Amino acid sequence: MPHRELSTGLFADLYEITMAQAYRQSGTTAEATFSLFFRSYPPDRAYFVYAGLEDVLEYLEHFCFSEADIDYLRSTGQFAEDFVDFLGDLRFTGSVRAMQEGTLFFINEPVIEVTAPIIEAQFVETFLVNRINLQTILATKASRVVHAARGKTVVDFAARRTHGIEAANALARASYMVGFAGTSNVLAGGMSGIPTFGTMAHSFVTSFEHEEEAFRAYADSFPDASTFLVDTYDSIEGARRAAKVAKEMLQKGHRLRAIRLDSGDLGELAREARRVLDEEGMDYVHIFASGGLDEFEVDSLLRGGAPIDGFGVGTRVGVSADAPWTDCAYKLVEYDGRPVLKLSPDKQTLPGPKQVYRLRDSEGFFLRDVIACTSEAGPYADATPLLEYVMRRGKRIAAGPPLAALREHFDTQFRGLSSDHKRLRAPSHYDVDISEELTRLQARVVGELRARGDVF
Numbered sequence: 001m002p003h004r005e006l007s008t009g010l011f012a013d014l015y016e017i018t019m020a021q022a023y024r025q026s027g028t029t030a031e032a033t034f035s036l037f038f039r040s041y042p043p044d045r046a047y048f049v050y051a052g053l054e055d056v057l058e059y060l061e062h063f064c065f066s067e068a069d070i071d072y073l074r075s076t077g078q079f080a081e082d083f084v085d086f087l088g089d090l091r092f093t094g095s096v097r098a099m100q101e102g103t104l105f106f107i108n109e110p111v112i113e114v115t116a117p118i119i120e121a122q123f124v125e126t127f128l129v130n131r132i133n134l135q136t137i138l139a140t141k142a143s144r145v146v147h148a149a150r151g152k153t154v155v156d157f158a159a160r161r162t163h164g165i166e167a168a169n170a171l172a173r174a175s176y177m178v179g180f181a182g183t184s185n186v187l188a189g190g191m192s193g194i195p196t197f198g199t200m201a202h203s204f205v206t207s208f209e210h211e212e213e214a215f216r217a218y219a220d221s222f223p224d225a226s227t228f229l230v231d232t233y234d235s236i237e238g239a240r241r242a243a244k245v246a247k248e249m250l251q252k253g254h255r256l257r258a259i260r261l262d263s264g265d266l267g268e269l270a271r272e273a274r275r276v277l278d279e280e281g282m283d284y285v286h287i288f289a290s291g292g293l294d295e296f297e298v299d300s301l302l303r304g305g306a307p308i309d310g311f312g313v314g315t316r317v318g319v320s321a322d323a324p325w326t327d328c329a330y331k332l333v334e335y336d337g338r339p340v341l342k343l344s345p346d347k348q349t350l351p352g353p354k355q356v357y358r359l360r361d362s363e364g365f366f367l368r369d370v371i372a373c374t375s376e377a378g379p380y381a382d383a384t385p386l387l388e389y390v391m392r393r394g395k396r397i398a399a400g401p402p403l404a405a406l407r408e409h410f411d412t413q414f415r416g417l418s419s420d421h422k423r424l425r426a427p428s429h430y431d432v433d434i435s436e437e438l439t440r441l442q443a444r445v446v447g448e449l450r451a452r453g454d455v456f
Contacts, residue, residue, distance in 0.1 A: 005068030008059060012126045017073070020119045021083045030336035031094075032118035033353045035110040036128055037331075038136075042323030046427035047417060049143050049410065050103045050111050051174045052135035053390070054400050056096075059127050061396055063092040063120075092120050096391035099356070100401070102139075102177055102410035103386060104417055106432045109356045109371055111136075113387065118335060125330045133328040135170050141295075141320040142175035143414065145313055147422055148299040153310030155197045156183035157290055158318025171318055177406045178414075184312070192403055197312075199227040199260050199288070211238060215245040223254040227288060230259045230273070239273040243280035258286035258309070266291070267306040274307040286310060294321065295424055341445050350438060351445045357383035366416050372435035379435070 023029060038048060065073075070088045073079055094116020105111055111132065114121045145154055156175045159168040165187075172188030182195030189196035200218055208214040215228045228245070230238025239259055246256035259277070261269050266289045277285050289301070290312035298311055315321065331349045332340055339351035352373055357380040359367040370380060377385070390397055401409070420428040434442075 005066060006072065007064070007066040007069055008127065009063060009065040010069045010072070011130075012123060016123050016125060017079070017087075020087075020123055021079055023119050023122070024083060024086065025080070029117055029119060031115060032121050032332055032336070033113055033115045033334040034121050034125070034330055035333045035349075035354065036112045036114075036132060037110045037329060038105075038107055039327040039329055039347070040107055041429075042326060044425055044427065045140065045323060046421045046423075046429050047104050047106060047140070048136050048326075049139035049174075049178055050099050050105055050132075050136055051101050051139040051177065052132035052170075053098050053101045053112065055131045055135070055170075056098075056112070056128055057391060057396050057400065059131075060092045060094075060096065060124060060391060061394065063090075063124065065090065090120070090123075091394060092116060092124065093394040094120055094391075095389060095393070097353075097387040098390050099386045100388070100406070100409060102406040102413060104366075104410075104413045105356070105386070106369060106430050108350070109369060109432060110354050110387065113333075113353055115353070118332075122332075129328055129330050133326055134167060135174050136328075137320045137323065137326055138167075138171045138318075139174035139178055141317055141323065142171070142180060143178040143410070144295040144422075144424060145175075145298060145311075145317055146179035147414075148295040148302070148424060149311060150302055152298075152302070152308065153181045153288075154179070154298075155181050155310065155312045156185065156317070157312040157314040159183070159185040159188075161315040162318040168318070173403065175317070177403060178410050179407070181310075194403070199258075200229050202229065202232045202262075205229060205232040212241045212245060215242055216248070219245055219249050219254070219256070223249065223252065224257075226256055227258040227260050228256065229262060231261055231263050231269075235261055235264060235269045236272050236276060239276045240280075242285075243277055243282050246282055246285060247280070256282070256285050258288045260288045260290060260312070261308075262289075262291040266308070267301050267304045270301075270306045270308050288312065290314065292316065296322075299424055339441060339445050341442065343446070343449070350434070351441055352438070354387075354438065356386040358386055359383045360416065364416055365418060366430065368431040368433060370433045370435050371438060373437050373441060376435060376437045 065087050074084050096114055098112040156172050158171055162168040162171055168185055169188045172183035172185045172194055173192045176194045182197050184198050186196055188194055205211055205214040219226045228242040230242050242259045249256055270287050286309035288310045289308045293311055293313045294316035334352050341351040342349040355372050355374050357370045361367050421430050
C-alpha cells in the first residue's frame with residue numbers, strides 16, 4: 001500500500017484510536033470540552049505568541065479517513081470491524097472557541113477550546129498540540145528577535161536548518177506575523193504572500209576567478225536589488241571591492257542595496273566596513289549581518305553600537321535553540337455537562353469551559369488577565385474576552401484574517417505589554433488571576449471527588 005495514500009486523519013497517537021473504540025463500545029459518546037494551554041514558561045520567557053490556528057481549522061473542517069487509512073487500521077488486527085467501519089464515516093462536527101493568532105497569552109490560559117462528541121474531540125488532540133506547540137514556540141522566539149532588533153530589518157534565513165519543510169514554512173509565516181520583513185524561503189513566500197529576500201552564497205563568489213567579477217556579474221543580473229556577500233576571503237577587502245563595483249553601478253544609474261557580513265566579529269567588522277563605504281561616498285549602502293544570530297546576539301551587537309541595518313537570522317531561531325519545547329497540554333475539562341479536572345502533582349487542571357478576560361489601563365497597557373468560567377461575563381464588562389467562536393458544527397464561521405491583519409494585531413498586542421515582561425533575560429511574570437467563581441467550581445469538583453472516594 002503506497003504511503004502517499006495515507007492522510008492526516010491518521011496523524012494520531014495510537015491511544016487516541018484505542019480510546020475511541022473503548023469510548024464507543026462503552027457508550028461514552030456524549031459531548032465533551034477540551035482545553036489547550038501551556039503549563040509553564042521556557043527559560044527567559046514571560047509570554048507566548050499564539051500561532052497555528054489556521055492549520056487547526058483547516059484540519060478540523062476536512063477531517064476524515066481515506067480508504068488507505070481504513071485499510072491500514074484494519075490490517076493491524078487491533079480494532080473491531082464495526083469500529084473501523086465507523087471511523088470511515090467519522091467527521092468533525094463540533095465547535096471551537098479560540099484566541100486570534102498573534103495574541104499574547106500566558107501560562108494556564110486556554111488558547112483554544114474544542115467541544116464535540118468525545119470521540120471527535122479526543123481524536124484530534126495529537127494534531128492540535130503538534131501544530132499549536134510548534135508554531136507558538138517559533139512565533140514567540142521570532143518576536144523576541146524583533147524586539148531585540150529595535151526597529152532594524154529582520155529576515156528569516158532558517159529554511160535549510162529547520163526540522164523539515166513544514167517547520168520552515170511555519171516559521172516563515174509566524175515570523176512575518178510578529179514583524180520580520182520577510183523570508184528567504186520562496187515556497188513560504190508563495191504560499192503565504194510573504195516578501196522574499198536573498199543575497200548570494202559563498203559558492204557564487206568562489207566560482208569566479210576574482211571577487212570583483214562575482215559582484216559585477218550579480219549586479220548585471222540584479223542592478224537594483226543587489227546585496228554583495230563580502231566575507232568570502234577578507235571582509236574589509238570585500239567591502240572595498242563592493243564599493244568599487246557600486247561606483248560602476250552608479251555610473252549606469254543603479255545603486256548597490258547592501259553588503260552582507262556573515263562571519264567573524266560582526267560588530268567590529270561592521271564599524272570598519274561602514275568607514276570604508278562612507279569614505280567611498282557609499283553612505284546609502286546598508287550593512288546586513290548574518291551567521292549564528294538570535295535575539296541575544298542581535299541585542300549585544302546593537303548595545304555595542306554596531307552600525308548594522310538589518311539581520312538575517314537562521315538556525316537558532318528556526319529551531320528556537322534556547323527553548324525548543326514547551327509544556328503544552330490538551331485536557332478534558334467537561335464531559336456530558338459535568339466539569340472534570342486532573343489532580344496530578346504539578347499538573348492540576350482547571351475544570352469546565354472557560355473564558356480569558358484581559359484588563360487594560362487607561363493608556364491601553366495590559367494590567368492583568370483573569371481566567372474565568374464562560375458563564376461569568378458580568379464582572380468583566382470592561383475587559384476584553386480573548387476566546388471567540390471560530391467554528392460551529394464542524395464549519396468555520398468565517399475565513400481567517402489575512403496575514404497582514406494578524407501582523408497588525410500582534411503589533412497592537414505587543415505594544416500593550418510592559419517592557420518588564422519583554423526582557424530577554426529574567427523577565428518579570430505577568431499577573432494571571434483565577435476568578436472567584438472558577439475557584440469555587442474547582443473546590444466543588446475536588447469535594448465531589450473526595451466524596452466519591454477518588455481523592456483522599
